Amino acid sequence: MKILRIGICALLVFAVAAHGGVEDWARAVIETGAGLLFLVWALWIFFNPKEQPVFSPLLPPLAALSLIVLGQWFFHRTASSHSTRIELLLLLADLIVLFLAVQAFRTLRDWRGFVWFGMGFGFLVSIFGILQHLTFNGKLYWFREMRYGGIPFGPYANRNHFAGFVELVLPLSLAPLILGRVRRERWPAVGLFAVVPIGALFLSASRGGIVSFGVELAVLALAVILQRTKGKQLLAGAAVLLLALLMVSWLGVGQILQRFSS
Known part of the structure; x- marks a missing residue:
């Protein structure tokens, strides 16, 4: 999965170079890039059925945090639903990148x-x-x-x-x-x-x-x-x-x- 490793590193470089990804356009690129990398991994798994996903103990805490934020947004238990939705999307992108890093960096x-x-x-x-x-x-x-x-x-x-x-x-x-x-x-x-x-x-x-x-x-x-x-x-x-x-x-x-x- 060399292409996945290169993609993750490129996304990290972009996030830092784009002022830390704090602007809307930069967040859109980061989230889109994370989605495309996940698609690449999914296709690779589909054509290589012998390969199995690897799970890290770091994933459950971040996934639990995402569920808490999702619940706050869905039940309107937040001061700003719009801001919460934006941060939730970025959090999900981070979760995807972490998951893909575990899959790409194995040895x-x-x-x-x-x-x-x-x-x-x-x-x-x-x-x-x-x-x-x-x-x-x-x-x-x-x-x-x-x-x-x-x-x-x-x-x-x-x-x-x-x-x-x-x-x-x-x-x-x-x-x-x-x-x-x-x-x-x-x-x-x-x-x-x-x-x-x-x-x-x-x-x-x-x-x-x-x-x-x-x-x-x-x-x-x-x-x-x-x-x-x-x-x-x-x-x-x-x-x-x-x-x-x-x-x-x-x-x-x-x-x-x-x-x-x-």
């Missing part, structure tokens, strides 16, 4: 490829965010006017959304590096994929994002204690954090301090 090799994709994509988006931060002219992508205002970072009109994106992709590089799951010859590449997003996260000056990053580090520290990680891996993780902080101090730390003091 360890598949998931390794997805992890490298996530690390590389997070690195590129972070680089773009840093460049836009340093050369910001009041427009998204340097050409699109922000009609409704906002404090953007990277492709997102809201810097908190960018911070949320980094929180999702950062563990793909930071956790394996600290827990000793990365080959020594790959340390520089994986370390770079961790340093730049951390630096971009701090430059975004998202208080919630930085606090969440602190919580991630606490959870990771607990995992290190439980697994009794070797000193070399701990030094690698400490070096990544130090380099990220040095990058932030070099690019400008004043805005971050001002943000936390306000």
Whole structure:
């Protein structure tokens, strides 16, 4: 199902590039893309009857949430039926993409490829965010006017959304590096994929994002204690954090301090 894996990755790239998929046209593309990918999978299953669907334990909670939202909308137990319907459609699209990801990424090799994709994509988006931060002219992508205002970072009109994106992709590089799951010859590449997003996260000056990053580090520290990680891996993780902080101090730390003091 290589075509399905490519389609899922392409849909994720579009969702981030289209300002996080917050506008109606972007949501329509995401929902339509999810439907088309589901159709591709259904046809593949139809012509390959020996293949069986795989179910993840992550699916039932999201499906239950979708049913709750559906019930609120159907029985008019919501402040805005229109807004609830729009969010329900997006939630169903997310559920479809998660289901398809479980079907498309089955082997360890598949998931390794997805992890490298996530690390590389997070690195590129972070680089773009840093460049836009340093050369910001009041427009998204340097050409699109922000009609409704906002404090953007990277492709997102809201810097908190960018911070949320980094929180999702950062563990793909930071956790394996600290827990000793990365080959020594790959340390520089994986370390770079961790340093730049951390630096971009701090430059975004998202208080919630930085606090969440602190919580991630606490959870990771607990995992290190439980697994009794070797000193070399701990030094690698400490070096990544130090380099990220040095990058932030070099690019400008004043805005971050001002943000936390306000």
